[in-house]
Amino acid sequence: xxxxxxxxxxxxxxxxxxxxxxxxxxxxxxxxxxxxxxxxxxxxxxxxxxxxxxxxxxxxxxxxxxxxxxxxxxxxxxxxxxxxxxxxxxxxxxxxxxxxxxxxxxxxxxxxxxxxxxxxxxxxxxxxxxxxxxxxxxxxxxxxxxxxxxxxxxxxxxxxxxxxxxxxxxxxxxxxxxxxxxxxxxxxxxxxxxxxxxxxxxxxxxxxxxxxxxxxxxxxxxxxxxxxxxxxxxxxxxxxxxxxxxxxxxxxxxxxxxxxxxxxxxxxxxxxxxxxxxxxxxxxxxxxxxxxxxxxxxxxxxxxxxxxxxxxxxxxxxxxxxxxxx
Numbered sequence: 001x002x003x004x005x006x007x008x009x010x011x012x013x014x015x016x017x018x019x020x021x022x023x024x025x026x027x028x029x030x031x032x033x034x035x036x037x038x039x040x041x042x043x044x045x046x047x048x049x050x051x052x053x054x055x056x057x058x059x060x061x062x063x064x065x066x067x068x069x070x071x072x073x074x075x076x077x078x079x080x081x082x083x084x085x086x087x088x089x090x091x092x093x094x095x096x097x098x099x100x101x102x103x104x105x106x107x108x109x110x111x112x113x114x115x116x117x118x119x120x121x122x123x124x125x126x127x128x129x130x131x132x133x134x135x136x137x138x139x140x141x142x143x144x145x146x147x148x149x150x151x152x153x154x155x156x157x158x159x160x161x162x163x164x165x166x167x168x169x170x171x172x173x174x175x176x177x178x179x180x181x182x183x184x185x186x187x188x189x190x191x192x193x194x195x196x197x198x199x200x201x202x203x204x205x206x207x208x209x210x211x212x213x214x215x216x217x218x219x220x221x222x223x224x225x226x227x228x229x230x231x232x233x234x235x236x237x238x239x240x241x242x243x244x245x246x247x248x249x250x251x252x253x254x255x256x257x258x259x260x261x262x263x264x265x266x267x268x269x270x271x272x273x274x275x276x277x278x279x280x281x282x283x284x285x286x287x288x289x290x291x292x293x294x295x296x297x298x299x300x301x302x303x304x305x306x307x308x309x310x311x312x313x314x315x316x317x318x319x320x321x322x323x324x325x326x
Contacts, residue, residue, distance in 0.1 A: 007032050008049040008307065013041055015055040021296035030307050042067055050306070052299055053077055053084065056099075062086040073306060077295040079103050079155065079286070080235060081316055082208035090318045097302055100314035100323045102294050103286030104158035107205070107233050110285035111159050112166065114257040115201050116142060118229045123279055143167035148199040149183065150192065150215070151206030151234060153322055155286075157182050159203060171195065173206075189215065193223040201229045208235035209321040218243040221253060229255045233285045236262040245271050248278060259285040 010031040014020070020035065027033055036044040038060035045051065045068045051061065056078035061068070065088050073095045076084060081098050089096075117123060119140040128135050147163055149156045152174035160170045160182045172183030173195050180186050187195035189206075192215060196202050202224065206212045216230075216239040224230075230253060232239060241262045247253040255277040261270070264283055272278050302312045317324045 010050040011044045011048045012052045012054050022293050023296050023300050026300055030303055059083050075299050096316040096318055097312055097314045098316050099295055104154050106286045106288045107155050108159040108162040111203055112162055114231050118255055145200040146198055147201045148196050149203045156205040193220045197223050204232040204234045204238050206234050207322045208237055213237050214240050221247045226252055227254045231257045233259045236260040248275050
């Protein structure tokens with residue numbers, strides 16, 4: 001959409017516990033800035049051109065969308081944009097950008113750590129330590145093991161490169177079957193059950209869309225080996241969680257490392273908390289020290305390009321829910 005004449009108005013949707021972007025003064029040099037929480041979003045968007053979703057899990061935009069008449073660009077300070085792709089926004093001409101590239105390497109490192117922790121029984125070693133129990137056992141070698149990465153975008157690709165570098169055999173699952181320099185073989189998502197049948201580790205990194213929601217269902221879980229380790233760093237809703245719990249309880253699945261779950265925070269009464277084979281983390285796989293500063297710098301760079309009338313980076317295809325070709 002064309003830029004308006006004069007200084008643009010940027011609304012930063014934040015939350016009470018979020019610090020302002022470190023480069024707020026630099027943003028204010030280019031635009032008039034309004035900082036608000038969800039309760040004040042409707043008023044703040046009156047006459048605004050740009051919305052920065054600093055509180056990137058907020059779904060407040062949908063409830064005030066009808067009043068966002070001048071809005072031209074929304075930037076989500078996150079890789080996943082499923083929480084804001086409601087139909088009216090998806091069908092509009094408003095540009096959406098995201099935090100593509102910021103979390104690729106940190107999440108790849110987290111996945112590698114999860115694989116090594118499983119193969120080397122690090123979680124069990126900590127349990128034995130708490131019991132003051134010295135118990136020798138043999139460990140699983142990691143080199144040469146089979147990994148299937150579901151999601152072949154930027155994060156999946158960086159993960160594939162890292163895992164390949166340490167000697168793992170990596171295949172991918174994407175929208176279409178093909179060969180790929182980083183994944184070797186990419187299987188079509190329609191063949192997911194067959195793709196995971198020989199995997200030692202299955203890594204979920206796909207964006208959450210209408211097509212991927214619940215893709216790891218009872219049939220896919222049943223196709224996995226009883227020794228398979230499932231790692232989810234994408235979205236909790238990629239998995240049929242009740243089916244996953246049953247598979248873990250029945251011993252059909254060896255283990256699950258879950259950085260994301262269907263409902264966050266994970267409810268106190270979830271069986272996942274107490275399953276010995278489950279390792280929970282609080283949706284933090286990409287959050288290394290300084291990550292919010294990197295997000296702020298990325299938005300500022302795109303704002304400079306937008307105000308100069310130049311093409312912006314990391315424009316999301318709202319129909320598919322991710323940045324094309326990434």
